[in-house]
Amino acid sequence: MVKLKRLKIHRYRNVEPCELIFSDRRNVLLGPNGAGKTTLLSLISKILRTSLTDPGDPFSIELELTFPQGSLSGTIASREPEARPAELLQLPPMARAGREGAYAALEIPDFHLDLYISDLQTTVSIRRLKDQIAIEGADLDKEWPVRVAEGPMGLLHTISTLVTVASKMRVHINLWADLRSACRFDESLDTFRALTARSDDADISKDGLRPRIRLYRFRDRLQSAPISAINPDHGIVPKGILDIMKLGLPEGATDYSMDDNDITFLSEVVRLLGLRSAIAKIELIDKVVAGGDPPAEHFDFGNLKFWFTRRDGSIFQDQQLSYGQKRLLAFLYYLDANPSFVIADELVNGLHHAWIEECMNAIGDRQAFLTSQNPLLLDYLSFESAEQVKESFILCRNQADGDRERMIWRNMTDDEADMFYRAYQVGIEHVGEILRTRGLW
Structure with a gap:
């Protein structure tokens, strides 16, 4: 897997020049509102992409x-x-x-x-x-x-x-x-809306833009493009969906229907929501054949929809999910589309504590960059050395600079990491408590 090891900022917006060293696994950005945590996540996404x-x-x-x-x-x-x-x-x-x-x-x-x-x-x-x-x-x-x-x-x-x-x-x-x-998973429902936007949605259609999945066929091989060429900040096609789409549409068909047995992330959604089953459907919107020998083709798909069946047999659509259920669906989709990185803003928003644990476990070996003002997230972190602590936390704050503020981003110092790790080894305080009482959060 690819890992981001180091980022040295000489000049970027109102950020104080700094050098950040990252852990190969979990990296958590800490700081008050407005200290640049989302700005740093967006920068990491832009750098990686x-x-x-x-x-x-x-x-x-x-x-x-x-x-x-x-x-x-x-x-x-x-x-x-x-x-x-x-x-x-x-x-x-x-x-x-x-x-x-x-x-x-x-x-x-x-x-x-x-x-x-x-x-x-x-x-x-x-x-x-x-x-x-x-x-x-x-x-x-x-x-x-x-x-x-x-x-x-x-x-x-x-x-x-x-x-x-x-x-x-x-x-x-x-x-x-x-x-x-390597896209950013937002703190609200932007990712969910991008995945499930319909062609007639007011926020989309007013600009004539529609989120799409584009597949290219050249010499009988299919490749995927970002789910939205206009706003690619919501990832690419999950492997499960792409594998099915690569098989090709039956003659005359205009959409793909896939159930939770075909797609790993959808199977996980069914399990975590306590449902009987789920179906995803995506429509063929456009097909363009370009010149060349052999000719190249691209297919545009959109209007991704999900239907869910409860244990009692009743059926409902994705738009009827609760806030937390929508975020869970979007995050599991996001994970399936991102093999190496997780860049998630306020991941725990709207999630039950059991789902938080499931999401943290599902991240697996991906390198994660996370923010949270909720200490629940921090309780799912573990540390084996003070050096790992130093790499795992990025401290963010603002500092007055005349009439403006500058963002200060840094790793913990050796002394701060040692102080945290000694308290962590005792095992009495939660991670969030250690950070707060030592003035690190």
């Missing part, structure tokens, strides 16, 4: 990722503002065609990333400065035109290029798929 696309919001950030075959490290930084107008003139016609395309191009950051392949003891470097991309290492030296990195997802495609290079060196790295799904 390489989707730093805030126009006019300068940033410079170092990152370090590890995975079984090696590591990826480097710096991502926003372009200098004075360079942007000139750059726009150099873009291909497609990128200049409309306001959206222009902004997508302007938001592409500079970067210098190193992909280290441990088996080959080789480092492949890729950098983007101004109007060119260069790949170096392992007897490689190639310049790429600017169009390789166009659009908000350009850097992710650049990392995909690195992985392609590694593949040509006969090293298989499934890095791109893990990174693109």
Whole structure:
């Protein structure tokens, strides 16, 4: 699995420059409201998905990722503002065609990333400065035109290029798929609404936008795209649904129907809600055949719906679930779509304590970044050393800086981690109590 080991912030919004070290398992952000916990979760998601696309919001950030075959490290930084107008003139016609395309191009950051392949003891470097991309290492030296990195997802495609290079060196790295799904699970029902939005929903249809699952078929192989190309912050398609959809629609069919026996996360929902069964249905909205030999196709699916059957045989739809039930359904869907990371804001909101334990267990070996103002979440954490404590907590607070506030993010100090771990070993106080009474929360 991919792990985010380190994040060093030189410049980002009103955040004080800092370096954060992360645990491979559970990372919990602590602090008062407004101290930047959600901001940090969103930043982690953007970094992992390489989707730093805030126009006019300068940033410079170092990152370090590890995975079984090696590591990826480097710096991502926003372009200098004075360079942007000139750059726009150099873009291909497609990128200049409309306001959206222009902004997508302007938001592409500079970067210098190193992909280290441990088996080959080789480092492949890729950098983007101004109007060119260069790949170096392992007897490689190639310049790429600017169009390789166009659009908000350009850097992710650049990392995909690195992985392609590694593949040509006969090293298989499934890095791109893990990174693109590292989305933030929100503190309310935004994720649930994105998954179950209907084409005629007022909040969706007013802009002419509909959340969709897109599948591409090329040479009889299907691949998935984010569930919503417009707002990809809610993950990709869970493996269970994708596996079924890959089998192909029967001739003349316009939707897929899947029951809880087919999909692991839906089976878990049935178990935890004490139901008899559940069915998910997703409709075929559009099919487009592009040119080429063989021709490429893409299929757009949407209007995802769930029906549930109670033990007494009565049936109800997803919109009739309670607040906590909706969050549970959305989180289990989210987990099934995210193989390496969990980025969850206020996970315990609306959940019964038994469900909190089930959700924490379901996270498994994924690297988790969590926030909670509810101490119940903290009681499901365990620690084996003071060093693990130091890595597992990120302390967030605000600090006055003249007429404005700055966000301070940091790991615990050695002394703070030792103090916490000694109290934790005694076993009398709950984790939340230790943090509060020692002034750490």
